[in-house]
Amino acid sequence: GAVVSQHPSRVICKSGTSVKIECRSLDFQATTMFWYRQFPKQSLMLMATSNEGSKATYEQGVEKDKFLINHASLTLSTLTVTSAHPEDSSFYICSAAGDGLYEQYFGPGTRLTVT
């Protein structure tokens, strides 16, 4: 199957700072990437969908100015959590899909803790 990586795997930051999470498709070109967040013992909640070279589409209730998404290349998307607060602490997971790929392939996730 296709391989997707995320970096960092864990990050702790202070309230008010910004954190960038990278999502890379390692062996295929991802025309579409997705960002999810997952709270403990809950399912994945889609935050936004991004297509290479265009603006991300955000789900209802997700602040686009707080969660900045950039999909500048076919192998890299970034999620920046700006002015992070403790309530932003969560498990952030990206997934990727490419032309001809029927499924989404998920990264290993990033555990964000805001203190």
Next chain:
Amino acid sequence: TQLLEQSPQFLSIQEGENLTVYCNSSSVFSSLQWYRQEPGEGPVLLVTVVTGGEVKKLKRLTFQFGDARKDSSLHITAAQPGDTGLYLCAGGAGYALNFGKGTSLLVTP
């Protein structure tokens, strides 16, 4: 939004037992996928079903897609501790996926 209901929400069984988990919706899906997620990791795709009535087997796991493409089931035979995890079904059109809330499975030795 196409809602997917998964049942049971939690399941704790002993090694060697069989189990079935369900994924139901009132909507028709062009495809449905099953993932397994272990704590602190991303979901791993197990299977995709696309044809109504389709049955796919993956070792001890058997996946079935309902004839009307509204529901699916996952049956595990002779469960092992390594099967422990959160099982998620997801369906949608094209790349957009809607996830169920998952079934958390614990298999004890």
